[in-house]
Amino acid sequence: MSHWQTNFDRRRINGPEESFPPVYDEEEDQDVFEQQWKEGQPRLGRGPREIRPIYFRPGFISQANGSAYIETEKTKIACAVYGPRQSKSTTYNEKGKLNVEVKFTPFSCKRRRAPMRDAEDRPIATQIHQALLSSVRLELLPKSSIDIFVTIIENDGIEGCIAAGSIAASAALADAGIEMFGLVVSCSAAMVGKEIWLDPTEDEAKAATATFVCAGMPALGTITSLWQNGRLTPQESVQCLEACQERSTDIHLVVAHGLLESVDSSDG
Amino acid sequence: MISISKSEKSYIQESLRSTLAFREDGRGLSDFRSVFLETGIAPLANGSARVNLGKAGQEGGGGTEAIAAVKLEVEDVQSGDGVDGGRVACNVSCSPAAYSHISSNALDNLQHDYTTLLHQVLSHPTLHPKNLGILPHKKAWLLSLDVTILSDAGNAFDVIFMAARAALWDTKVPRTRSIQYAGRKSVQTPEEAMDVDGNSAGPSNFNTRDLPTATDFELADTWDEGEPLEGRERWPVCITLNIDSPVHYLDATLLEEAATPLRLLLLFSFPSSSSSILQSMKLLGPGELKLSEVTGHITDGEKYARTLFNALESKLRDEDLRRNQKARTKFAGR
Numbered sequence: 001m002s003h004w005q006t007n008f009d010r011r012r013i014n015g016p017e018e019s020f021p022p023v024y025d026e027e028e029d030q031d032v033f034e035q036q037w038k039e040g041q042p043r044l045g046r047g048p049r050e051i052r053p054i055y056f057r058p059g060f061i062s063q064a065n066g067s068a069y070i071e072t073e074k075t076k077i078a079c080a081v082y083g084p085r086q087s088k089s090t091t092y093n094e095k096g097k098l099n100v101e102v103k104f105t106p107f108s109c110k111r112r113r114a115p116m117r118d119a120e121d122r123p124i125a126t127q128i129h130q131a132l133l134s135s136v137r138l139e140l141l142p143k144s145s146i147d148i149f150v151t152i153i154e155n156d157g158i159e160g161c162i163a164a165g166s167i168a169a170s171a172a173l174a175d176a177g178i179e180m181f182g183l184v185v186s187c188s189a190a191m192v193g194k195e196i197w198l199d200p201t202e203d204e205a206k207a208a209t210a211t212f213v214c215a216g217m218p219a220l221g222t223i224t225s226l227w228q229n230g231r232l233t234p235q236e237s238v239q240c241l242e243a244c245q246e247r248s249t250d251i252h253l254v255v256a257h258g259l260l261e262s263v264d265s266s267d268g
Numbered sequence: 269m270i271s272i273s274k275s276e277k278s279y280i281q282e283s284l285r286s287t288l289a290f291r292e293d294g295r296g297l298s299d300f301r302s303v304f305l306e307t308g309i310a311p312l313a314n315g316s317a318r319v320n321l322g323k324a325g326q327e328g329g330g331g332t333e334a335i336a337a338v339k340l341e342v343e344d345v346q347s348g349d350g351v352d353g354g355r356v357a358c359n360v361s362c363s364p365a366a367y368s369h370i371s372s373n374a375l376d377n378l379q380h381d382y383t384t385l386l387h388q389v390l391s392h393p394t395l396h397p398k399n400l401g402i403l404p405h406k407k408a409w410l411l412s413l414d415v416t417i418l419s420d421a422g423n424a425f426d427v428i429f430m431a432a433r434a435a436l437w438d439t440k441v442p443r444t445r446s447i448q449y450a451g452r453k454s455v456q457t458p459e460e461a462m463d464v465d466g467n468s469a470g471p472s473n474f475n476t477r478d479l480p481t482a483t484d485f486e487l488a489d490t491w492d493e494g495e496p497l498e499g500r501e502r503w504p505v506c507i508t509l510n511i512d513s514p515v516h517y518l519d520a521t522l523l524e525e526a527a528t529p530l531r532l533l534l535l536f537s538f539p540s541s542s543s544s545i546l547q548s549m550k551l552l553g554p555g556e557l558k559l560s561e562v563t564g565h566i567t568d569g570e571k572y573a574r575t576l577f578n579a580l581e582s583k584l585r586d587e588d589l590r591r592n593q594k595a596r597t598k599f600a601g602r
Contacts, residue, residue, distance in 0.1 A: 122377070123384045133554045209394055222556035226532070228549040231394035234566050237546045245559060 012115065021111050033203035043197055043204075051187070051199035051247055056167075056258040058175040066176025070168040074156035074201065079168035081176040083146035096141030100129040100148045102165065108155045124162055125150070131166040131186055131215035131225040137179040146178060157202035159188035159211050162227070166215050171255050175262070182217035183259075184224060185251040187244040189213075191232055196243050212240040218252040270369055272526045280527040285515055291524070297517035298572060301331070303430070305580070307438040307587045313337035314493070315439030319431040321519070322421050332427045333418040336435035340442070341410045342402065354400020354408040358387040359415070360428060366419045386415065386428060389504065389535055389548045390436075398498040402444050402485050409441065411497075422521040425533055429506035430580060436503050437584045440494035446482030492592075504535040504547040505580060507573040509565055511555065516565065518572060530555030532565055536573035544570055 037044050046052075052072040061067035064080035071077075087097055102125040104113045128150060136146070150165045163186040170184035190200035190208035197204055205211050210230025216223040223245075228237055272280075283290040289297050301322035310316035315338040322331035343350030360382035367375050389395075390413065400409040413435065415428050510520045511530040520528060535548040546566065551557070557565070 122380055123388075126381060126384075130551065130553075134556045216556070220556075222558060223551070223562060224556050226549055226551040226562070228546065229388055230392055230547070232546050234544060234546045234570055237549065238563050238566065241559065241562060 019112055040193060048195045048197050049243060054254050056255055058171055058259055058262045066172045068168045068171040068175060070164050072164055074154055075160040075164050076154040077164050077168050078151045078153060079172045080149045081172040084141045084144040087143055087145040094142050096138040097145040098129060098133060098136060098138065099145060100125045102150045104152045104155060108152050124165060127162045127227060128165050128169055131184050132169055134224050135170065135180050135182055135184045135217055136173060140179055157200060157205045159200060159205055159213050162213050163188045167255060171259060174259055182219040183252060183255055184215055184217055185248045185255060186213065186215035187247050187251060189240045189244050191236060196240055198243060198247055214241055214244045216248060218248045270522050270526050272523060277527045280524055281512055284512055284517060300519045305434055305583055307434055308591050310337045314340045315435045317431050317434030317438055319427050319434065321423060321427050330421055332421045332424055334415055334427045334431040335418065336413060336415045336431035338435050338439045339412050343408055343410045345406055345408055350408045352405055352408060356391040356411045358390050358413045359383050360386055362417045366417055382428060386432060390432065395502055399441050403446060403482055407485060422525050423508060423519045425508050426506050433503040433505060434584060436497060437500050439497045441497060442494040443488040443490055444485045445488050446485050448482045502537050504537040505573055505577045506533055506535050507569050507576060508533050509569055529553050534569035534573060536570060538574055538577050
């Protein structure tokens with residue numbers, strides 16, 4: 001890996017130049033999907049429109065202004081919000097700036113990710129930024145910036161990371177007491193055969209002909225971000241969007257409930 | 269994105285929203301600027317195209333200009349980065365000359381965002397050309413598509429995807445033939461092994477037929493550069509809807525882009541006159557949409573995209589004719 005050399009950081013304990021994931025026996029769970037699922041079969045483990053259970057807890061990083069942790073089975077994301085604070089740049093900005101930074105932990109994927117900024121972080125960060133941008137009242141915060149740090153502790157597919165990351169970031173903003181028009185929740189979908197599977201895992205997304213991620217504010221009925229990639233007819237695309245929107249209401253309930261609970265416990 | 273004053277911004281927005289929409293260059297809301305397209309502009313590439321959007325006449329300057337070129341490289345599947353059946357890698361670079369108003373750091377990010385979108389869309393398995401494999405489990409082509417933006421006068425997304433589609437359309441994959449070296453089966457006696465001249469008189473050990481156990485390949489020597497990419501009709505076109513609710517318009521100039529909060533990118537391809545495929549969709553910018561608005565935009569976008577797709581397709585077929593058939597007759601007539 002040639003790019004690794006250029007990112008060489010002497011202060012770290014550097015492992016060997018090349019590393020490979022361990023090879024497991026076939027019955028290990030990472031191969032279950034490939035072995036058990038064949039094209040045309042119904043979804044394994046849950047219904048096509050079912051999402052994985054969500055564990056959500058705000059306010060667990062005490063030094064940050066706001067924070068949130070979200071877990072949906074194998075996707076685990078921590079998010080911290082700092083700000084609003086004075087913008088570091090010297091130029092005058094009439095509106096506040098929203099910075100999103102996404103980091104994968106080195107152990108978050110099947111193959112080790114070197115602890116350096118790499119190519120996949122920025123697309124996720126821009127997607128989360130897009131999802132949040134119109135929900136935050138940045139016009140009230142001139143000359144300031146809000147920094148959002150998203151740490152992906154365990155990764156189970158990019159779509160899930162974008163969706164869960166957006167939810168965690170929006171909840172952390174709410175936890176920080178930053179004014180917003182509404183909570184942003186996000187839901188992903190995959191088109192497998194002729195079926196729409198909501199909240200796909202990495203394996204399911206790989207088997208899909210198209211993936212779909214949308215984010216919005218269910219309280220206002222608006223969509224703030226759309227990202228579809230793959231072969232869909234326009235009608236199927238709208239169906240995906242509708243399915244995601246429908247499920248967003250449930251996710252919104254979970255997140256709002258979690259936020260309310262944390263307020264109650266801190267008061268009492 | 270360039271920065272404009274508030275009064276400029278509201279002037280542009282007001283004229284777009286007025287009942288008789290007015291744009292600075294006099295176009296209607298769904299009018300494109302003129303598109304100039306030429307394929308085969310890079311002789312060393314396997315396929316290339318140059319697209320200019322909004323140039324003032326054939327000899328004039330200005331407009332958004334992009335060059336796309338495809339290079340094919342052989343990759344080893346077992347020891348290298350290669351993937352069985354070949355792979356597609358896309359890259360967009362923005363000339364600093366076109367973006368003198370933004371810092372080099374911001375330019376990097378912009379390039380990166382363009383690259384991500386182009387790569388994610390075009391390297392999707394549903395678009396993968398089937399003739400990028402050379403030897404199963406051994407060798408495959410790496411198709412690198414590089415787009416360079418030479419100047420930006422707005423609507424870079426549509427231009428990037430137009431140039432990419434044209435370059436991929438133009439791409440010729442060299443014909444290959446599998447070969448295998450088969451050792452002699454018979455046990456050689458010491459005398460035979462010594463007889464060096466006798467060996468050369470025997471039948472060649474190279475076998476150039478299609479063999480399942482082929483270990484290497486050679487380039488077939490043909491009159492043309494190769495065969496076109498499989499499924500070249502599938503590559504999508506991009507249509508950017510600039511949304512300033514309740515209106516939307518196409519092909520924004522730089523000023524209009526700076527004055528419009530929301531953009532919806534729709535990437536369509538049309539396998540037949542009755543069916544359509546939405547290959548990708550992306551929302552950009554601060555702003556929000558209702559579900560019903562999205563549905564309406566997709567329907568409108570499909571209509572615009574079909575017009576663009578058909579126009580591009582007829583131009584590309586025209587270019588094929590110009591570069592192959594007409595070039596041959598011209599050459600023969602000399």
